[in-house]
Amino acid sequence: MEKRIYVGNLSFGTQEDTLRALFEPYGDVESVNIITDRQTGRSKGFGFVEMAEPQSARDAIAALDGGEFEGRNLRVNEARPRPSSQDRRQ
Secondary structure: OOOEEEEEOOOOOOOHHHHHHHHHHHOOEEEEEEEEOOOOOOEEEEEEEEEOOHHHHHHHHHHHOOOEEOOEEOEEEEOOOOOOHHHHHO
């Protein structure tokens, strides 16, 4: 299993430090990235968290998927690999 986690249905006001704090009880968080619109800078309502250990990622997914955070029910699952630029052109 990968250590990278997709987190969807985030509140548009969620900050990276608060998302990090949500995941830290499950293990070391290596990175947090909330995806934003390039033109407006506004959150797109999803992001990615990378955990230091695969077991930490599994524990976080099991505990947080469907749970409420900042008024929203989160979608938390293993992130799929990003398609290469060549795959996206086809």
